[in-house]
Amino acid sequence: MNHDSLQVAVTGAAGFVGSHLCDALLAQGHRVMALDNLSTGDIGHLDGLLGHKAFTFQRRDVCLEPPRDWGEAQRIFNLACPASPAYYRTAPVDTVLSSVLGLWRLLELSQRTGARLLQTSTSEVYGDAQRHPQREDYWGHVNPNGARSCYDEGKRCGEAMLMAYHQERKVDVRIARIFNTYGPRLRPGDGRVVSNFIVQALQGHDLTVYGDGQQTRSFCYVSDTVKALMLLMGADEIGPVNVGNPGEHTMLALAELVLRLTGSRSRLVFLPLPQDDPRRRCPDIDHARATLGWQPEVSLEDGLSRTIHHFRQLLGQQRVIVA
């Protein structure tokens, strides 16, 4: 982003990625107006920011008319949407509405004010991809009405709406396609694989591997993801741009690594694979390298160690049930 101090709005600010983004924006000297309905977020993630003179927070749904003072925002990051399959399967209506109606509200606002709007889209637009690694020009392979479609198709519709507003109404948009991101402030009970495995390992419970564990994901540490979002916001590139770590790992390999790094003697238990769970996921990040000069810096082992440290501290304070 620019080095000048900007007025920046962030939706989904109390979430995992959103709270790290707020930290980074304030550290760069920007003023941040944050919004979250706290459906999957945790206000505790913003504890260190609530007294900051350049930070304001409103508990509010992004599907409502944006707050009046958001007319002053020069940049808007839209992160308001559940991101964990375990959660959005239980709240499909909220998920699709956040992705479509919430984004529409922000596009209308940006059209009125000229604010630049960055949407956090997802690797899920590629669905159960038939091409590897996934490049931005691949159209994807998505079930339009399956268990994950509230999220996958919600985000795909979001991309279509962003491009429609950009082409017809000249709204200044950016699209980041984020691949699996992990790190401190993942909520222990939110159901994603990294938080599940770490909590299970630290509590001495079986690690729940879904299916045969041969499906792959590519895990990007949260500081790398946040850096890419801020670079894209400041760049001339509209996107979509893949934001992810090209290291590809099976869930079995991830489970073994978590066991090794935690020193846990937990065992693996195999549970049914959820419907439409993608078999392989790996970003091609040539576009991000060329347009943003970005690539991930934190290795999986290093990032997991930092995340494990965070969970050790958290679990010392509370009892957690894994979703």
Ligand code: NAD
């Ligand atoms: P998260 O669930 O931790 O954060 C989402 C935040 O949005 C939460 O604080 C939640 O309370 C809030 N929210 C949800 N619906 C809302 C609504 N209608 N109005 C206001 N606030 C609402 O998830 P995250 O991992 O931080 O993901 C942030 C964004 O990045 C999401 O849009 C997600 O789709 C996208 N993304 C994340 C990943 C990842 O691996 N973390 C991957 C791809 C895309």
Ligand code: UDP
């Ligand atoms: N997964 C698993 N055990 C768990 C949670 C998830 O094996 O306890 C698998 C899941 O089936 C998927 C992968 O881990 O293949 C990543 O799941 P996650 O929910 O973190 O994100 P996704 O990439 O599916 O959105």
